[in-house]
Structure formats: C-alpha cells, structure tokens
Amino acid sequence: MEIPVVDFSAYELEKTNASVDHLERLSVELRKAFTEVGFVYLKNTGINQKEVDRVMGVSEKFFCLPENMKKPFSRGGFSSNGNHGWISVEMESLNPRRPGDLKEAFNTASLSSDISWPSEGVDDFRDVHISFYLRCKELSLRVLRVMALGLNLEAEVFLSAHKHIGSDMNGTTLRTLYYPPVNSARVKENQLRCGEHSDYGSITLVFQNPKGGLQVLNRAGEFISAPSIPGTVLINIADLMQRWTSDVYVSAVHRVLLPPAGDSSTRQSLAFFVQPDDEAVISCCDGSDKYPPVKSVDYLLSRFKDSYK
Template identity: 80%
Template sequence: MEIPVLDFRVYELGIANVSAADLEKLSKELRKAFTEVGFVYLKNTGINQEEVDKVMHVSKKFFCLPEDMKKPFSRGSFSCNEFHGWISVENEILNPRRPGDLKEAFNLTSLSADNKWPSEGVDDFRDVHVSFFLRCKDLSLRVLRLMALGLDLEPEVFLNAHKHIGSDANATTLRPLYYPPVNSTCVKEKQLRCGEHSDYGSITLLFQSPESGLQVQNRAREYVPAPSIPGTVLINIADLMQRWTSDVYVSAAHRVLLPPAGDSSTRQSLAFFVQPDDEAIISCCDGSDKYPPVNSFDYLLSRFNDNHVK
C-alpha cells in the first residue's frame, strides 16, 4: 500500500476559522492513513519548501565543519539537557543488530539561549533552527487535535499532554540529519545509513532532501519507498501514541538504505520528534488496560538507553 498524500489546506498554519465539517473530513482521512499505514504525506501545511531548504542549508554548513569544531557541541555536554547536541557518524545504532548508523545529527531539545550554540561559520544556526522548531510545533498541535477528533475524543485530549513543547519540561526534539557520502568499499557488513527502528513518542514530522533511501514498513511487513515529495511533510505515528490509542494508530518501522555503489551524493532530512510533556502519564485513551500507564519521560529514557546509544 502506498503512503497517501492529504491536502491540509483547510487547516494550514495561519488559518484560524475552520468549519466543523472540514475538520471532521480531514480527521477521518488522517485516521485512515494512520490505522492502515502509519504514515501520511501532508501538502499545503503552511510550511513551504523555501523554509525547509533554508534550515537544511544552515545545518549542512555545521555538519561540513571540521570535527574539532563540532565536538564542543556534542550530545551529553549540555548540563540542561542530556539529549541536546551533536551526534557523530556511527555514534548511534538504531538497530542493535547492525553496525553504527552512517549519519550525523544535531538534537535541538533545549531552546535555551544560555546553551552553547554553533556560531563560527554558522552564526545564524540557533535563530534559524529555533524558528523552524516553533513552526513544526504549531503544525504538530493541529495534527494532534485532528487525531483526537478521528477517534471521537475531545479535541484537547492529546493537546493537554503537550503543553510544554519547547521548554525544559518537554523532550520534543528538532533533529537535522546529514548522511555523508558513502564509500561502498569501506562499509561494514549489514551497515545502513539508518537502521530499522520505530520512533518513541507521539508523532514525527519529517522533511527530506531529494535523495532517496527512506523506506517504511507497511502492514504486510514489507519495506516500501517513502520518497521526498517537494512541499510536503511526512508524518508517522510513534510508539507511545500506539500505546496511548490501544493499537488503533499504528507505529511503523522505517530505515534509510545505503546509496547505490558509486553514488557519492549526500542526503539530508529534518525530523521533528513530538514527545508528551515529561510528567505526563500516558494511559490507554479508550479506558482499557491493554497497556499499563507509563510516565512519558521514563518511557523515552528507557527506549533511548535500550536502542539509541552505542
């Protein structure tokens, strides 16, 4: 089954008044995508391609710096947040059965101006990324509202657990990713640009450069391509949301393949991982006990420790 493309124009960022009929129609379309596939492309969201290209341009300037200029910003060196910062190539193993992933990333988990921020050669790094973080936050809240409506729940059910996005009381993260050129003669056995995994939180927003490689697992457990479609954002359900909805909304595994032999192109993406507030207790929204209640941050930390760090 192909990943559907939905038109979000009636509820795009900047539109204040939306009819109940339009919201209901869009919520049903989202529900169908999230229950049958786990992924959906949205077009006409209000976030345009120029905004995405600008963030990718700035993040690439950072990733192309010498390693000794990036090390001071390494993840784990920020006292305010253990997730915030730069991750080097092969430092993560998202599928523990494979070697380290052939990618770099920078986690923007804390927006505090008091943090160390890259400046030399990328003096607009913080401002550009924080601005995009807030745009993704606004779009995410609209999607979460529609997801509740699609389940015939009160529209604030999910929003009430995401009140602190952008603060130190919430681990939502904007993650620019950079996949450097691959020398096929030096790749380890079974190594990928990003190993098979599912995301941990509520939902994920993904913006991709034109280079291919992303695959998602459909309900038949087959991996199918998820190409870049200019002007769209690819959204998927994450594991905590699947628990929250008692397996109605489906979290799907995904991966990024190596480029073909001889292909020296790079790849970029921007992932916005939406996480409930740290102190939120996530219980099945249908009142069942299919999954026991879990603290949002404890769940994130357990998944991070199990699957994320080399």
C-alpha cells in the same frame, strides 16, 4: 499500499480556524492513513520549501565543519539537557543489532537561553533552528487535534499532554540529519544509513531532500519507499501514540538504506519528534489495559539507552 497524500489547506498554519466539516473530513483521512499505514504526506500545511531549505542549508554548513569545531557541541555535553547537540557518524544505532548508523545529526532539544550554539562559520544557526522548531510545534498541535477528532475524542485530549513543548519539561526535539557520502569499501556488515526502528513519542514530522533511501514497513510486512514529495511533510505515528490509542494508530518501523554502489551523494532530512510532556502518564485512552501506563520521560530514556553505545 502506498503512503497517502492529504491536503491540509483547510487547517494550514496561516488559518486561525477551520470549519467543523473541514476538520471532520481531515480527521477521517488521517485516521485512515494512520490505521492502515502509520504514515501520511500532508500538503499545504503552511510550512513552505523555502523554510525547509534554509534549515538544511545552515545545517549542511555545520556538518561540513572540521570535527574539532563540532565536538564542543556534542550531545551529552549540556547539563541542562542531555539530548541536545551533535551526534557523530556511527555514534547511534537505531537498530541496536546493526553497526552504528552512517549519519550525523544535530538535536535541538532545548530552547534555553543559556545553551551555547554553533556560530563560527554557521551564521544564524540558532535562530534558524529555533524558528523552524516553533513552526513545527504549531503544525504538530493542529495535527494532534485532528487525530483526537478521528477517534471521536475531545479535541484537547492529546494537546493537554503537550503543553510544555519547547521547555525543559518536554523532550520534543528538532533533529537535522546529514548522511555523508558512503565509502562502500569501509561499510561494515549489515550497516545502514539508519537502522530499522520506530519513533518514541507521539508523532514525527519529516522533511527530506530529493535523495531517497527512506523506507517504511507497511501492514503487510513489506518495506515500501517513502520518497521526497516537494511541498509536503511526511508524518508518522510513534510508539507512545500507539500505546495511547490501544493500537488504533500504528507506529510504523522505518529505515534509511545505503545508496547504490558508486553513488557518492549526500542525503539530508529534518525530523521533528513530538514527545508528550515529561511527567505525562500515557495510558490507553479507551480505558483498556492493553498497555500498562508509562511516564513519557521514562519511556524516552529507555529508548535512548538502547540506541547509544
């Protein structure tokens, strides 16, 4: 089964309200996508390609800087937020059974005013990332509302656990990713650009450039391609949402393959990882005990422990 494309224009960011009928239609379409595949492409969300290109452009300038200019902004070097900052190539293994991933990343995990940001050679880095973070936040809240309706729940059920996005009481992160050219002669056995994994929180918003490689594991146990579709955002379910909904919404495993031999192109993507508030306790919303309750921040930290050496 291919990943469906859903028109979100009835509830796009520029619109203050959506009719009950439009929300009902959207909730049915999203439920179908998230129960059958775990991923969906949304078009007409209100986030346009120009915004995406701007973030990717300033991010690429940062990733192309010498390592000594990036190192001061390394993840783990900020006392107020341990997940904020730059991750170098092979530092992270999203599938711990594989060698380190062949990618770099920069996590915007804190909007705190006392966080230092790259500036030399990358004008507007901070402002561009924070602006896009806030746009993704607003779209995410709309999607979460529609998802609740798809389960015949109160519209605010999921939103009530996402009140602190953008503060240090919530782990939601905008991650810009850069996949440098691959030297086939130096690739380790079983190494990928990004190993197989599921995401950790509620949902993830993904924006890609045209260079492919992203694959999604469908319900039949087959990896299918998830190419870039201009003008869309790819959204997937993450682990805590699967627990929350007692496996109604499915957290799909995905990966990024190496490019074909001889292909020296780079790849870029943006991922907005939506996490419930740190102190939110996620338990099955149907009242079952299919999964034991877990605190959002505890689950997030346990997954970080697996991914970093």
